[in-house]
Amino acid sequence: MPPTAPSPQQTACPFPVSSGPALNPEYAALRRGPLPRVRLPHGGDAWLVTGYQDVRTVLSDARFSIVAPRDGEQPRMRSGARAVSGLFALDPPEHSRLRSVVGRNFTPRRVDMLRGRIAELTSACLDRMEAAGPPADLVALLAAPVPPGVLCALMGVPEENHGLFEDWARLILSHEPRPDEMARKFEEFSACLREMVARRRAGPSDDIIGTMVRACDEEGRISEDELYAVAADLLSAGFLSTSDQLSVLVHALLAGPRRYTRLVERPDLIPAAIEEVLRHTPLLSAFSFPRYATEDVELGGVLVRAGEPVVPVVAAANHDPGVFPDPDRIDLDRDAAPHLAFGHGPHYCVGAQLARLELRVMTEALVSRFPRLTLAVPEERLSWRTGHLLNGLVELPVTW
Template sequence: MTTTSEPRTYPFGLPDRLNLDPRYARLRAEEPLIRVRLPYGEDAWLATRYQDVRTVLGDPRFSRAAVLDRDEPRTRPEPTSGGILSMDPPEHTRLRKLVAKAFTMRRVEALRPRAQEITDELIDQMIDHGPPADLVEEFALPLPVTVICELLGVPYEDRKDFRRWSDAALSTTALSREQVQEYLDNLHEYMAGLVARRRATPTDDLLGALVRARDEEDRLSEDELVRLGVGLLIAGHETTASQIPNFVYVLLTQPEHWQRLRAEPELVPRAVEELLRYIPLGAAAGFPRYATEDIELGGVLVRAGEPVLAVVASANRDESVFPDADTLDLRREVNPHVGFGHGVHHCLGAPLARMELQVALGSLVRRLRELRLATPEPELRWKTGMLVRGLESFPVSW
């Protein structure tokens, strides 16, 4: 089967809070692979079914590295400028191995007591100050920021600067092109400065280990070292900081689920997985893969050299894999969601994010049992012009 239809404009529209555009359900049922045209770059295929998404993300015949030689389809003016997210094996494998040990289940579980300690301190401060509190600024941001700072070896007191600069990596229209470039330059200069300090005074943190891998073992270039450090710093806090309020928002606006977790806190790990499946974190599909040979996908022939965008949020609502997929089911037992991606680019920090989300949600359910919105739901402010969905602020009471 082939298609000659005119490419459709994508994204389909602006994100509506955490609601998934209903057009994805129709596409999964009737047109699982369509041609789309994004604001920038060449036209692409859009994959919406679970199995097709997994194929695009996991089949080595689909390349991320190819984006460096093409005008990749994207929602932001700036094309991909390199780094681990635009590599294929074996180059990708070489860099990933350098940091993978820090994010194993065993290493992450060893961090759980410290994450719990940070979480309890933040909740203590919220209780001491009294309601209302901004769950974003007072809880969701400082928890993952503190953890990644300690793991990587970044001074926590610099958080206001690198948090502001991190927006450059996630902005579509929120920042001007000049601001994006300025912030990215600032981030790379900041990380290069931390690297220089590690050379002068070696440390045992993750950044110190990367510097040793560069200087003593020649396992990565200086540019790769700085880019990897920046990537870890951004990825280590941004998405988790968005998902904590997203989780709580969904639970408080569907209060029967908050009540269930209060009554059955042992469901928290399963609830985290279900919320990761249910919430469409990305504002739209990104990070296209290029076919390296002709491949049939979703009943359509994708030609060698054509890019494909995989819609993770749509895959996670595929009824053929997840019964009652549009329903939040905190008791869902079989949950092979692709919220952390799939294949060689499966999120390296997934174990860390899972642990932090479990600790955060479990602690809120246990200690702030009467948690509720402190402002009417329609008045909540959502991020705009960003690659991820989330609340700018989230006033809560208890």
């Protein structure tokens, strides 16, 4: 029978998933032994899962539930326990029911209809960048405005509220938000969301908020509380992630020898380059949501008992050398198994296709308009965000 406890030297935790563009080297050592049992800063102990196949199992096997206990003992990186409602807190079939309501807005056909809007926003940003001249901050001029602009259009968020939702997303994704600021921002966020819902009830619309209002009022597919929970999930998780991913992507292309130049010469390689950087550079700087074994399960050389939490580390799985040879190297020609950057199983990112399209359109426009783009400062002077659940650059100074 597999052991039920790791060796003592494997109990120290936490450490961050990433430090800037690199995966924390601790994970290479952890992956060589049985699952370690670690103590996170809050909520007690958990099994840490780092191997590719084991992470896939945790994310897709029905014997591991994402439903958190209601006693607050969720193993986690920050003091506040996560909410117990919404897309990130339910298993199928409840999760499938909620996901189907918003999923109709992320079908391939609906996403492709946004291509023109993405291109329009990107072109306007690059026009401003070119007019201002080098050097320029690519985060402020391209990564920050385009993806939130697309999401807000998709959800029906008025332009005057973009800043409010961005502030809320930054706050909710920070490691330790101040309670007073959290309470104030939550009330502002909730009031704006209630007003948007009221407007849809007064005059229907085809945006995501309108879709959810119809699903609640006319179809009876979701409750009022679920409507607000799912809307909050989409705005919190989707507002900043693609922005940070673009800054990470462009940094990876400019920091390596001839990566950006290859895409200028071979723009057909852009989709593969996006996938490789998604695999290589962790977007999350902390762990993903834990899962809880619903029965005894053998995993990674140990026996996980029913009720015990396991924490899958997607970034570590994406660097498993048994699946991705020489995993710490960015290889634009890599032909490998699918990465797990967007998750796996029932909680696979509902907006993954939109994120890929945004990254592709923005990168294609960038290499076309600025074929001689380079970093404007030495690598060591770049500032990576700290104290935040998303890994990204504060600024990305470029010149041409």
